[in-house]
Amino acid sequence: MTQTFQVDLRGMVDLLARHLYSGPRVYVRELLQNAVDAVTARRELDPDAPARVRITALPGGPQVPGSPVAPGGAGGPDLVGAPGSGGPMLEVTDTGVGLTFAEATELLATIGRSSKRDADLGLGRAEYIGQFGIGMLAAFMVADTIEVVSRSARPGASVVRWTGHDDGTFEIEEVTDPVDDLDPADVPVGSRVRLRARRDAEHWLSVETVTALATEFGELLPIDVAVLQPAGGELLTRRITHEAPWRATHETQSARTQALVRYCEETFGFTPIGHIDLAVPLAGVTGVAFILPSAVAPGSGRHRVYVKRMLLGTRVDSLLPDWAFFVRAVVDADGLSPTASREDLHTDEVLLATQEALAAQLKTWATETLASGSNLARRFIETHHLALRSLALSDDDMLDLAARVLPFETTDGPTTLADLAEHGDVVYTSTREAYQRVAAVARAQGLVVANAGYVYDADLLARLARRPGWSVRELATDDLVQVLRPLVPQRELEVIDAIEAARELLAQEDCDVLVREFAPDDVPAMLLRDREGEHQRALAREKAEADTVWGGVLAAFERPARSRRLVLNDTSQLVRRLLAAPRGEVFAAGVRALYLTALMLAGDGLRGREVSHLNGALGVLLSAGLTAQSGPRGEDVA
Numbered sequence: 001m002t003q004t005f006q007v008d009l010r011g012m013v014d015l016l017a018r019h020l021y022s023g024p025r026v027y028v029r030e031l032l033q034n035a036v037d038a039v040t041a042r043r044e045l046d047p048d049a050p051a052r053v054r055i056t057a058l059p060g061g062p063q064v065p066g067s068p069v070a071p072g073g074a075g076g077p078d079l080v081g082a083p084g085s086g087g088p089m090l091e092v093t094d095t096g097v098g099l100t101f102a103e104a105t106e107l108l109a110t111i112g113r114s115s116k117r118d119a120d121l122g123l124g125r126a127e128y129i130g131q132f133g134i135g136m137l138a139a140f141m142v143a144d145t146i147e148v149v150s151r152s153a154r155p156g157a158s159v160v161r162w163t164g165h166d167d168g169t170f171e172i173e174e175v176t177d178p179v180d181d182l183d184p185a186d187v188p189v190g191s192r193v194r195l196r197a198r199r200d201a202e203h204w205l206s207v208e209t210v211t212a213l214a215t216e217f218g219e220l221l222p223i224d225v226a227v228l229q230p231a232g233g234e235l236l237t238r239r240i241t242h243e244a245p246w247r248a249t250h251e252t253q254s255a256r257t258q259a260l261v262r263y264c265e266e267t268f269g270f271t272p273i274g275h276i277d278l279a280v281p282l283a284g285v286t287g288v289a290f291i292l293p294s295a296v297a298p299g300s301g302r303h304r305v306y307v308k309r310m311l312l313g314t315r316v317d318s319l320l321p322d323w324a325f326f327v328r329a330v331v332d333a334d335g336l337s338p339t340a341s342r343e344d345l346h347t348d349e350v351l352l353a354t355q356e357a358l359a360a361q362l363k364t365w366a367t368e369t370l371a372s373g374s375n376l377a378r379r380f381i382e383t384h385h386l387a388l389r390s391l392a393l394s395d396d397d398m399l400d401l402a403a404r405v406l407p408f409e410t411t412d413g414p415t416t417l418a419d420l421a422e423h424g425d426v427v428y429t430s431t432r433e434a435y436q437r438v439a440a441v442a443r444a445q446g447l448v449v450a451n452a453g454y455v456y457d458a459d460l461l462a463r464l465a466r467r468p469g470w471s472v473r474e475l476a477t478d479d480l481v482q483v484l485r486p487l488v489p490q491r492e493l494e495v496i497d498a499i500e501a502a503r504e505l506l507a508q509e510d511c512d513v514l515v516r517e518f519a520p521d522d523v524p525a526m527l528l529r530d531r532e533g534e535h536q537r538a539l540a541r542e543k544a545e546a547d548t549v550w551g552g553v554l555a556a557f558e559r560p561a562r563s564r565r566l567v568l569n570d571t572s573q574l575v576r577r578l579l580a581a582p583r584g585e586v587f588a589a590g591v592r593a594l595y596l597t598a599l600m601l602a603g604d605g606l607r608g609r610e611v612s613h614l615n616g617a618l619g620v621l622l623s624a625g626l627t628a629q630s631g632p633r634g635e636d637v638a
């Protein structure tokens with residue numbers, strides 16, 4: 001025997017509320033959407049038909065005995081009833097296509113049945129917002145009874161009243177004579193949907209909530225939608241819909257820009273530094289991306305997306321690329337499909353093609369605008385250089401653009417990589433510490449080094465190094481050693497003992513010592529990190545761990561090396577005095593103090609042991625100084 005599925009409506013509604021929709025608030029959107037679709041359908045039959053939706057939120061009143069009223073006048077506790085009695089009520093009236101008795105019976109009470117998906121019912125789906133046939137159920141999240149009073153646009157159609165309950169039952173009747181507060185003679189073509197708030201959901205039907213939700217979801221809808229608000233015993237009609245600001249026509253370009261800025265301030269809460277128009281005609285996409293006035297963290301894309309002018313969501317990420325975190329976009333799409341919750345976009349071919357097209361538009365804008373040197377370009381680069389850097393990591397065109405427009409810190413002042421390349425190789429340090437270590441000396445030697453120690457920069461330069469036509473390399477210790485002048489042999493001999501003594505002192509710090517002449521003379525010492533030295537240390541460690549045969553092989557590669565070198569500057573008076581000092585406690589303290597300050601200047605920071613070494617060294621230097629100041633009998637030398 002063939003049977004039919006039974007649906008537990010309360011269970012279904014619970015499922016929707018908890019797992020499909022983000023919350024009961026979407027019930028307003030679903031009602032609005034049905035009303036707008038019905039108006040669209042009627043206008044297809046009669047382009048001059050009125051296109052109006054009115055939403056009335058009526059505050060509750062005392063429960064009137066005998067009311068709500070059941071069809072045919074019999075009292076019943078679960079009917080919507082008349083306004084002014086019981087809990088708050090919501091009424092959505094449209095001038096749409098309406099429903100006949102047969103349509104109401106089939107469409108309103110069959111979950112998953114949608115007139116808008118069904119060509120047999122005479123309607124293609126493209127123009128309609130709804131399609132799944134579950135939207136009506138959303139109203140049961142806030143109401144236990146829904147009443148639809150409708151007159152179809154079909155000639156001679158009578159008035160139908162359908163009342164559905166959350167227990168899964170419904171009543172339907174043709175209303176030919178006046179009944180309750182309903183006179184069929186007064187019912188025009190269209191529908192009136194009424195809900196009475198469930199006791200625990202009354203706040204969802206308050207005038208303020210309904211107005212706010214209807215405005216949020218529906219403000220760009222292409223027809224006249226208004227909320228009727230009670231004021232001084234009357235109902236005021238407040239229109240909530242207006243043309244999308246990027247589609248509205250303006251007399252001048254600057255009037256349009258001002259309107260867009262106002263919209264951005266009201267909607268996103270910031271004044272944009274510029275805007276980028278977006279359009280993908282094939283997917284029916286139009287919109288505008290507003291450029292944020294301050295930098296934001298990557299990944300915080302919060303774009304406002306409408307589908308067929310109904311708000312889909314305010315934090316939709318799937319339309320614009322991740323790197324577009326410097327804009328907040330508002331986009332309306334006719335050709336994109338929402339998921340059933342209607343809170344995100346369904347991933348399909350059209351969405352993928354749209355994503356690509358929008359990304360290309362943002363890139364084209366960047367290429368055309370940022371190289372122009374305009375005020376906007378300058379502000380954009382100042383504010384959003386990180387976004388541009390991250391973009392350059394995944395796209396060669398953007399990499400070329402970044403090289404042309406992004407200023408880098410260099411020892412020759414801020415400049416672009418393209419400018420640097422005009423004068424020879426682009427040499428960079430990949431950490432800020434390395435840059436600090438060498439900047440003063442490199443600058444004095446006329447060696448231009450770029451600081452690629454900021455986020456994305458080292459990767460960006462490494463990527464640029466692989467681009468044809470670019471000669472880019474990381475600074476090697478040897479680059480600097482070459483610009484340090486060796487001492488003349490005579491001087492070399494004079495300081496050889498002092499150097500040997502300094503080496504011994506710093507051996508346990510794994511730091512070699514050498515003396516060179518370099519500018520500027522107010523930098524007494526500089527610390528160089530030696531990749532080769534680090535490699536040698538790793539080799540020595542492996543050798544200690546390896547067996548004897550292999551250890552012997554490794555030994556052949558080994559030469560004593562330290563991983564860091566302290567280069568003393570022989571043009572510095574301080575260093576010359578130190579090298580001439582007798583070996584002893586003060587000499588040792590001087591070497592240590594020079595080493596530790598060079599370490600700090602290199603941006604490495606001192607560890608606990610090093611701090612106490614520095615204090616020890618300063619202590620020695622201080623007491624030596626104080627002793628020298630005191631006379632032979634302990635008197636101060638004036």
Ligand SMILES: Nc1ncnc2c1ncn2[C@@H]1O[C@H](COP(=O)(O)OP(=O)(O)OP(=O)(O)O)[C@@H](O)[C@H]1O
Pocket residue numbers: 030033034035038094096097098099107108113114115116129130131132133134135136137191193
């Ligand atoms: N105000 C209305 N006027 C005319 N017909 C309506 C109205 N509201 C609902 N209907 C009919 O009831 C059907 C079911 O509505 P429901 O909201 O459940 O689904 P839908 O709008 O088709 O799809 P979705 O689940 O995507 O919202 C609609 O397809 C439509 O034919």
